[in-house]
Amino acid sequence: MRVKRLKIENFRGVTNLDLSFENSQMVVFAGINGAGKTTVLEAMQYLFSWYVARLKSPKGKGLQLDESDITNGQPYCFLKIEVEDCALGADCVVKWSLLKKRSSYRKPVDRQANRTELNDYADSKMELFADNKVHNLPLVDFYSVNRVVDAVPLRVRKKHELGPLDAFDSGLNNSVNFHSFFLWFREREDLENELYREMGKKFLGDDQLEAVRSAIKNLLPGYSRFRVKRDPLSFVVEKKGETFSFSQLSDGEKSYIALVCDIARKMAMTSPQSDSPLDEPAIVMIDEIELHLHPEWQMGVVDHLKKTFPHVQFFLTTHSPHIVTNLKNSGGDTLVALDRGEAVLTTQNQYGQTVDFILNDVFRLKSLRNSVVQKKIDEVWTLLKKGDCTSEKYRKLLGWLRTNIDSADPEFVRIALQEKRIEKGRV
Known part of the structure; x- marks a missing residue:
C-alpha cells in the first residue's frame, strides 16, 4: 500500500496543492513555521481515518471536516488521495475524497466527496484477511508532535x-x-x-x-x-x-x-x-521527526528508518537541516519544500550538503547569524562599499563587533582586506 497522489484545496493554510509520490518511499516536508507542513500531514490524517473506520465497520465514519477547516475567504475545502495496492491485481489504484462547503455558500461547487472505491477496497481487504491466513492488513498510522x-x-x-x-x-x-x-x-x-x-x-x-x-x-x-x-x-x-x-x-x-x-x-x-x-508495506506519518533528538541522531534517522522498515512509505515533517542533508534523490527520497502552503519539489540533490547550504536553500534563511549581529555587519559593509573606513560611525560599528563577537571570526579578515583595498585606492 502506497500513496501515489494527494490533492488539497482550501484546507486551512493550503489553498492548492497537487503532489505526486510515484516511487517515493521517504517523503519529507520541510519549511519554516506556518509553511503548511503539519497541514499536509493532517489532510492525510483526515483521509486515512476513513480507511481505518471502514476496516472496523462497513458503516464506520472517519474524521469530519468542519467549516473552520476551510481557508478564509474560500467557499469549500476538498481533499483527495490516490493509493496503490498491488495486492489488488490489475486494478490496483484506489481513490477517495472528502468535501466540506460553507453553509452560507449557495452556489454549486465542481467537487464532490466520493468514498465508493474506498468502501469496496476496505471490504475486499477484510474478506481477504478473513479467508486467507497469510494475507495482512496494510498499516496506516499518524504520530503527531504531541507524542x-x-x-x-x-x-x-x-x-x-x-x-x-x-x-x-x-x-x-x-x-x-x-x-x-x-x-x-x-x-x-x-x-x-x-x-x-x-x-x-x-x-x-x-x-x-x-x-x-x-x-x-x-x-x-x-x-x-x-x-x-x-x-x-x-x-x-x-x-x-x-x-x-x-x-x-x-x-x-x-x-x-x-x-x-x-x-x-x-x-x-x-x-x-x-x-x-x-x-x-505500510504508511506512517510523523510530524517533526527530529523532536527531542540530538543532531547526531537526526543525521541517521532517515537511513535507519529505511533500513528497519524497508517497505514502509514514510511522510515526515521537519525543521532540521540535519534530516534534509541525508535525503537521496536517487534513493526513493522526495523533499517537498513548503512556503505559505505552496510546494516546490526540489530537483537539486540535497544529499551531503552542508547545514548552512540547506538552511539557505530550503529554509530560506537570509543569514546564519542572529539578526542583531547581521544588521551591524551589513551596516559596516554598506559603509565599506562607499569607501568609508575612517568615519566615526564606521569605527563605532567595528568596535561593537569586536566587543561582541569572537576576534577570530572570519568576517574580520574580509573587512580588513576591504579596508586595504580602499586605502590603496586613495594612494
Whole structure:
C-alpha cells in the first residue's frame, strides 16, 4: 500500500496543492513555521481515518471536516488521495475524497466527496484477511508532535485486545502517550514467558516481540534487550552493555525508542502470519521527526528508518537541516519544500550538503547569524562599499563587533582586506 497522489484545496493554510509520490518511499516536508507542513500531514490524517473506520465497520465514519477547516475567504475545502495496492491485481489504484462547503455558500461547487472505491477496497481487504491466513492488513498510522512518554504503566489491570484491528487508531488521534505500547508489551511478554515455561527450548520466542526487539537494534545501534524486569518491576534496556531503567533515559531516547517500538508493534499486529513483519508495506506519518533528538541522531534517522522498515512509505515533517542533508534523490527520497502552503519539489540533490547550504536553500534563511549581529555587519559593509573606513560611525560599528563577537571570526579578515583595498585606492 502506497500513496501515489494527494490533492488539497482550501484546507486551512493550503489553498492548492497537487503532489505526486510515484516511487517515493521517504517523503519529507520541510519549511519554516506556518509553511503548511503539519497541514499536509493532517489532510492525510483526515483521509486515512476513513480507511481505518471502514476496516472496523462497513458503516464506520472517519474524521469530519468542519467549516473552520476551510481557508478564509474560500467557499469549500476538498481533499483527495490516490493509493496503490498491488495486492489488488490489475486494478490496483484506489481513490477517495472528502468535501466540506460553507453553509452560507449557495452556489454549486465542481467537487464532490466520493468514498465508493474506498468502501469496496476496505471490504475486499477484510474478506481477504478473513479467508486467507497469510494475507495482512496494510498499516496506516499518524504520530503527531504531541507524542510524549509521560509515565510508563507497569501493571496490567485488565486484559487488552491483541488482534490485528487493534493496531489501528480509530481516529488517528492527535495525541500519543505510548501507554498502549507498554501495556501491550508487558502483556505479550507475560504470555511469552508462560510458553517458555511450558515448552522450554522448543519455544523460539514471540514473533511480534522479536519484531520490536529487532527494530530497536536496527534503529539504535548499541541498544538491545528491551524487556520487563520483575524485581523491582520496571522496563529496562541495555545501552552499550549496561542495563538502564527506561525512566533513567533522556527524553530524546525515551521518545525515539517508544516511537520505533510502537511502529514495529503495530506492523507485527497487522501481519500476524508474516515471518518478517517489519518487511511488510505500510504508511506512517510523523510530524517533526527530529523532536527531542540530538543532531547526531537526526543525521541517521532517515537511513535507519529505511533500513528497519524497508517497505514502509514514510511522510515526515521537519525543521532540521540535519534530516534534509541525508535525503537521496536517487534513493526513493522526495523533499517537498513548503512556503505559505505552496510546494516546490526540489530537483537539486540535497544529499551531503552542508547545514548552512540547506538552511539557505530550503529554509530560506537570509543569514546564519542572529539578526542583531547581521544588521551591524551589513551596516559596516554598506559603509565599506562607499569607501568609508575612517568615519566615526564606521569605527563605532567595528568596535561593537569586536566587543561582541569572537576576534577570530572570519568576517574580520574580509573587512580588513576591504579596508586595504580602499586605502590603496586613495594612494
